[in-house]
Amino acid sequence: RCLTPKKNYIVLTSIFVANGGDGFDMFKKEANTTHVYEEDDLNIMAKYLEKTSPVYPGEEGRVIIPRELKPLKEK
Numbered sequence: 218r219c220l221t222p223k224k225n226y227i228v229l230t231s232i233f234v235a236n237g238g239d240g241f242d243m244f245k246k247e248a249n250t251t252h253v254y255e256e257d258d259l260n261i262m263a264k265y266l267e268k269t270s271p272v273y274p275g276e277e278g279r280v281i282i283p284r285e286l287k288p289l290k291e292k
Contacts, residue, residue: 228244230244232253232257235248235250
């Protein structure tokens with residue numbers, strides 16, 4: 218779905234990205250932060266996985282593993 222301009226969205230992200238890391242300065246400039254977890258994001262994710270396991274991620278087709286690798290041509 219497309220995002221609607223001027224609409225508020227709930228976003229969960231790491232502190233790194235929220236602070237503008239990797240060029241995501243729009244979060245730092247525009248975000249209305251209502252809650253910051255004291256715990257680091259790795260522990261939050263680990264607890265989530267403990268509660269919701271087993272997790273079965275769907276195949277999204279973003280990673281393609283070739284059946285046979287072809288050698289690179291030398292210049």
